[in-house]
Amino acid sequence: xxxxxxxxxxxxxxxxxxxxxxxxxxxxxxxxxxxxxxxxxxxxxxxxxxxxxxxxxxxxxxxxxxxxxxxxxxxxxxxxxxxxxxxxxxxxxxxxxxxxxxxxxxxxxxxxxxxxxxxxxxxxxxxxxxxxxxxxxxxxxxxxxxxxxxxxxxxxxxxxxxxxxxxxxxxxxxxxxxxxxxxxxxxxxxxxxxxxxxxxxxxxxxxxxxxxxxxxxxxxxxxxxxxxxxxxxxxxxxxxxxxxxxxxxxxxxxxxxxxxxxxxxxxxxxxxxxxxxxxxxxxxxxxxxxxxxxxxxxxxxxxxxxxxxxxxxxxxxxxxxxxxxx
Amino acid sequence: xxxxxxxxxxxxxxxxxxxxxxxxxxxxxxxxxxxxxxxxxxxxxxxxxxxxxxxxxxxxxxxxxxxxxxxxxxxxxxxxxxxxxxxxxxxxxxxxxxxxxxxxxxxxxxxxxxxxxxxxxxxxxxxxxxxxxxxxxxxxxxxxxxxxxxxxxxxxxxxxxxxxxxxxxxxxxxxxxxxxxxxxxxxxxxxxxxxxxxxxxxxxxxxxxxxxxxxxxxxxxxxxxxxxxxxxxxxxxxxxxxxxxxxxxxxxxxxxxxxxxxxxxxxxxxxxxxxxxxxxxxxxxxxxxxxxxxxxxxxxxxxxxxxxxxxxxxxxxxxxxxxxxxxxxxxxxxxxxxxxxxx
Numbered sequence: 261x262x263x264x265x266x267x268x269x270x271x272x273x274x275x276x277x278x279x280x281x282x283x284x285x286x287x288x289x290x291x292x293x294x295x296x297x298x299x300x301x302x303x304x305x306x307x308x309x310x311x312x313x314x315x316x317x318x319x320x321x322x323x324x325x326x327x328x329x330x331x332x333x334x335x336x337x338x339x340x341x342x343x344x345x346x347x348x349x350x351x352x353x354x355x356x357x358x359x360x361x362x363x364x365x366x367x368x369x370x371x372x373x374x375x376x377x378x379x380x381x382x383x384x385x386x387x388x389x390x391x392x393x394x395x396x397x398x399x400x401x402x403x404x405x406x407x408x409x410x411x412x413x414x415x416x417x418x419x420x421x422x423x424x425x426x427x428x429x430x431x432x433x434x435x436x437x438x439x440x441x442x443x444x445x446x447x448x449x450x451x452x453x454x455x456x457x458x459x460x461x462x463x464x465x466x467x468x469x470x471x472x473x474x475x476x477x478x479x480x481x482x483x484x485x486x487x488x489x490x491x492x493x494x495x496x497x498x499x500x501x502x503x504x505x506x507x508x509x510x511x512x513x514x515x516x517x518x519x520x521x522x523x524x525x526x527x528x529x530x531x532x533x534x535x536x537x538x539x540x541x542x543x544x545x546x547x548x549x550x551x552x553x554x555x556x557x558x559x560x561x562x563x564x565x566x567x568x569x570x571x572x573x574x575x576x577x578x579x580x581x582x583x584x585x586x
Numbered sequence: 587x588x589x590x591x592x593x594x595x596x597x598x599x600x601x602x603x604x605x606x607x608x609x610x611x612x613x614x615x616x617x618x619x620x621x622x623x624x625x626x627x628x629x630x631x632x633x634x635x636x637x638x639x640x641x642x643x644x645x646x647x648x649x650x651x652x653x654x655x656x657x658x659x660x661x662x663x664x665x666x667x668x669x670x671x672x673x674x675x676x677x678x679x680x681x682x683x684x685x686x687x688x689x690x691x692x693x694x695x696x697x698x699x700x701x702x703x704x705x706x707x708x709x710x711x712x713x714x715x716x717x718x719x720x721x722x723x724x725x726x727x728x729x730x731x732x733x734x735x736x737x738x739x740x741x742x743x744x745x746x747x748x749x750x751x752x753x754x755x756x757x758x759x760x761x762x763x764x765x766x767x768x769x770x771x772x773x774x775x776x777x778x779x780x781x782x783x784x785x786x787x788x789x790x791x792x793x794x795x796x797x798x799x800x801x802x803x804x805x806x807x808x809x810x811x812x813x814x815x816x817x818x819x820x821x822x823x824x825x826x827x828x829x830x831x832x833x834x835x836x837x838x839x840x841x842x843x844x845x846x847x848x849x850x851x852x853x854x855x856x857x858x859x860x861x862x863x864x865x866x867x868x869x870x871x872x873x874x875x876x877x878x879x880x881x882x883x884x885x886x887x888x889x890x891x892x893x894x895x896x897x898x899x900x901x902x903x904x905x906x907x908x909x910x911x912x913x914x915x916x917x918x919x920x921x922x923x924x925x926x927x928x929x
Contacts, residue, residue: 285734311734317764319757322723326761329727329741332712333662335734337727352754356717357724365705365713366695367918401927402919425921453929502928536928 261444267437269411270300270376273418274338276447278308281336284422287314287323288340288376297342298378298437320346324353324375328427331373332361336422344379344393344431351396358427359402374421375429379407380471380522381554381570382435386561390434392522392554394469395529397429398499404452405499407431409473411441413497416450424452433470453501457510461492464516464580467507467533469496472520472571479576487581499529507533508541515546518580520571525553552579605814607881609655611889613813614876616651617869619893620671623680626897627670627687631848635905636687640701643671645811645843648868649774650675652816653742656824660739662710662728664721667702668774669714672744676709680900685907692907696914710739719745719754722771726758729767729833740827741769742820748779750793759835763801768827770820771835774810776842781854794837803835810838811868814875840868 264272278284286304288296292315295302305313316323320341327339341347347354358371381390397405404426408414414432421428458473459480468476473495483489492510496503511517517537519530534549552571560566605613624644630636643650646668654675657663665672670683678694686693687701694706702716712728715721725743732739749755750773762769773794777784790796795807806823809815816838823834841863845852852860876886919925 314765317757317760319723319761321719321754322726322757322761325720325723325754325758326727326730329712329724329729330731330734331727332724333728333731335731352717352720353723357715357720361713362918362921364695364699364703365707366698366914367923368695368705368707369713370921372921401925404920500927504928 261442263440264411264443265437266411266414266432266439266441267298267300269414269443270418270432271302271304273415274301274304275307276415277419277422278304278312283334283336284338285312285314285330285335286338287316287327289316289318289323289342291315291340296340298434300432300437301340320350321353324350324358327373327375328353328358328371331371332369336372338374338376338422341375341377343389344377345388345391347377347393347396354397354403354429355400359400363402370425371427372425373427374418375427377429377431378434379431380433380435381559381566382471384561384563384566387558390559390566392470394431394499395523395527398529398532399527402427404428404501405431406452406497407433407470407499408497409433409436409470409495411439412443412448413450415443415448417452417497419447419449420452423449428452431470435471439474453498453503455497455503455506456495457492457506458495459491459493461490461514463490463514464518464584465492465494465507465510465514466518466520466576466580467494467496467530468520469499469529470522472522475571475573476520476576478573479580482573482577483580489580489584491580496529504536508537511537511541512544515544516584517545517549518576519551520576521551521553522570523554525551525556528553547583550579550583552576605817609817610876610879611881611885612655613651613817614872614886615889615893616654616675617647617813617872618890619680619896620647620650620674621869622893622897623674623683624670626901627684628844630684630688630901636701637689638700639847639849640687641668641847642844643668643842645863645867646774646776646840647671648813648816648872649744649772649810649838649840652813653772653820656817656820657742658739658824660710661824662712662725662739662741664712664725664728664741664743665704665714666721666745667714667716668746669704669744670701673704673706673711673714676706676711678706678709678711680896681903682706684900685904688904689909690904690907691910692904696910698910698914719749719752721745722749722754722758723761725769726762726765726767729762729769730765732768733765738828740824742772743769744772744774746779747773747775747777747784747793749773750797751788759797759801759803759833762833763803766830766832769833770823770827771833773835773837774840775837776840778842778846780846781850792837794835798835801835803833806835807837807839810840811866811871813868813872
């Protein structure tokens, strides 16, 4: 067991898979000699060399296209898109190419690759380097989407993503890179499509993702301590596949559901969960499903404004408390 | 009649030159079969047996044929929506191609992809891509795999002149050049970017070749209507790539005899232009080439008759084929064979 940052867990997760499988290769901008602009890939270039850890030009289409062509023909590439916002400049590969390859070819072609990307806000980078875009990727049939919230999950889900036979978008959260967590020694392999109940509770269910997970947990502590509300907190972890059974099971127990989403409100991932729960667990509900989201705005750079925009622990507490008190 | 085939011809250059009789007959056969298959696709449209859209290569057959013959069996093809020709040129059956155009179960992808996405992994045709430029980086990735694993196949990427103005083209060329990848980029310059003359929207005369030097590559413009020229050019580029010499960008000058797609009657072409290019019809040129080299007319006739027979047989097989079972609707979204996105 060792205490590891989320940032270092990224490098450890990649290294674990590169050591295991020679077919795993890694490409992206400044990932090699520089060790990554977020220092998430420090040591990989030194350990695996320029043949397997390849610095690229600033060419996001070439990065994802090359990863795809390599994946189709036998490699297991990991591609870094430095900021998740940049997925917009290479979105063809996500939305039209890798996601549809297997289907359009009637199963002749596969695309086992991982796109790692720095997602989310709270880092004062402004509207084009701070977005939480997990919902952009969730809406495309044919890709899988994960977003870990802890160092342990980074390693385990990275392994699951690299070993998965389908393209996986792996959203790392920029504001979580510095957090620390205990990580056991040895190989860690998790499963895609599994949510985790991080805090059992009786009174309501709060589902959260990535940076919203620690905030939901902090809110749950406050709710318990100051308001006597016993909230169950679920880390969704994987948007596709989506572990609806864990969520539905929790709602059956608590009767109330809150989603905490960093993505802007319209078509956020919580809307899909709300829809599923309304469809399939309506009679378990004791009140309306409530979504707590970033408002439908671009993100400001100023710290006081960005803090207002993103769901905070206190906003979660306030909302849950007011809704439950009717 | 004197013939190179039985050794009675005075001009036996065909036997002894770098291409030779067998390859020339193969180049001819491919061009004829692509032509006949494409013409049949056009007819089937008029009969409403092909739905959706379709982009024909009539007039451009020499490029696909020249590369098809030059490529090694394990070389990879990456095509565009105008990719019937390049798919057939790798040995894919007419049933597979026409069946897919007709969206029948007999089609290459059982109707799931349609005319713009012809794929036959068995023949190393790793897809036809309908988003302009998308497959150039993908071909780079395939070439990177070959380089990484020490495999000796070359990835060949076909595209039109319109592709040279999209970002992915430039990203891929720089990427391939910097990584010295075994990839050959083949631009078929048919003078029109869909409905617009490429010259009206491009800063240089030769949309592909005039960009080559920006990526440290040789400027190559060839007659894309002469299959021998294409074959020789292809062979040189493939050999260079296989030997670790890196990528090539080849601009093949050609002309499509029909419009951009099913919807386009090509009325934007100046009067007389099509007629001029019909004089340089690659199939006509090659038929004459074979005669010049002393190939018997009956040999030529036999190739053409066999092509017609194949087209008829394929058409009948496709017409007789049902559409795919509805279970295919949700098959192969994910690797487990299904489409489940939740538990």
